Amino acid sequence: MRNKSRIPDPFEKARLEKGWESINDQDDPVSMILRHKDVRRCAHNYKTFQSGATPGRIVVPSEVNIRDTRQIPFEVDPPLHGEYRALVEGWFKRPLEQGYQEQLQHLIRTSIEEALSKDDLDLISEFSLPLQSRALTFLLNIPFTEAETWISWGTHVFRSEESALDKDKANILYDYIDQAIDQAAAQPGEDLYSMLLSCEFQGRKLTKEEIKGVMILTFAGGRDTVINALNNSIAYFADNPASLIRLNQEPEIVHQTVEELIRYFSPLTHMGRVVTEDTQVCNHALSSDSRISLCWASANRDPAVFENPNEIQLDRKINPHVGFGFSHHKCLGATHARQILRILYKTLAELVKEIKIIGAEENIEHWGDFRRKVGFNELRVQFIPK
Ligand code: EMZ
Secondary structure, three states: OOOOOOOOOOOHHHHHHOOEEEEOOOOOOEEEEOOHHHHHHHHHOOOOEEOOOOOOOOOOOOOOOOOOOOOOOOOOOOOHHHHHHHHHHHHHOHHHOHHHHHHHHHHHHHHHHHHHOOOOEEHHHHHHHHHHHHHHHHHHOOOHHHHHHHHOOOOOOOOOOOOOOOHHHHHHHHHHHHHHHHHHHHOOOOOHHHHHHHOEEOOEEOOHHHHHHHHHHHHHHOOHHHHHHHHHHHHHHHHOHHHHHHHHHOHHHHHHHHHHHHHHHOOOOOEEEEEOOOEEEOOEEEOOOOEEEEOHHHHOOOOOOOOOOOOOOOOOOOOOOOEOEOHHHOOOOHHHHHHHHHHHHHHHHHHEEEEEEEEEEEEEEEEOOEEEEEEEEEEEEEEEEO
16 A cells, blocks of 8 residues: 555554553543453443543543533433434434435435546545535435535534634534524424424423434534545545455445445544543553543554454455444444445446545644544545546
8 A cells, every 4th residue: 555545553552562541631631542352341331431421521632611512322321322322323224225325326426527527626625525514414314405504614513723622613513503403393394303303202302402412413423534534535545546446346345345444544533431430441540530532543453353454455354343433332323424435435436547646634633642644634636537
């Protein structure tokens, strides 16, 4: 693999030697858990490592200063978590339906065709962000044109050029969701807001605050992660044109390819939990009310589980990656994300001969002394047709 698409593993040494590393986040430190086995064990143990803490505190960087609304079901622990999740699970499985896939196929094909007509494509603003936002209209089941508003928000709803945690920007999303809920209440339709407004929860209707909690998660959770996955995929195919040829000849491997690239990219580096009792992980003492993070990116390169973890094997057979999280809280949007990637890979393999990288600026996250490439701030490419 050539270098533009390479995502190095900064956690290797610490994972091997200690299994954890402590980092500071806004004076609320976090112990990052680095081994696959421990990440899965802690994710499963929701009693000791909870999600239902102060809203925003399980996210790293913490969002406690920019939001009060609890994201649902993300920031709720079992058993209540399961009750909320049951309300939305069926809705988030709609991407398995034929009609949904046809909508995605049409969107992705036209996006690629448009990209083919440009000789210097700004991948993020002209391809990945619009594709992510437009695909989201299918998940919400609302008019396609609504995506234009979301595109104008940029890659991350809480992050701006000025600040990693931008309250003004977050307020744009909150106001937008408040209005959209009111609108659906006044004129119910077939969309996600209307479904949430009409459903029964513990013998009552959901409150507006609860619906807002689901909607913030839907908008924020699958945004930069999907965009990073799209950008990283395109960079990978640019560096490895043979992979496009192989996918075209063996389309049946596309499921494995999507899982393998998700493992390798790990679009979300980690997710936090709050410790509810004094305990320890890897002989490291953790006190009650401190924070840990489940480092999916490190677990996904753990050689105890993955043979040649830094190599991409398009048809990797055994792949228990945690790129979509693990256990109760595994990603609700994963079905949608997987469909987008599968259709993207197949359609690229069908229409595109080669992708040239014209310019790239890497997006590097800083976690204590770790530097992790998560994707690109800018990627300019040319798609060459077959
Ligand atoms: C939260 C999170 C969910 C958080 C699975 O991830 O995604 C982040 O991008 C948001 O900032 O609020 O939704």
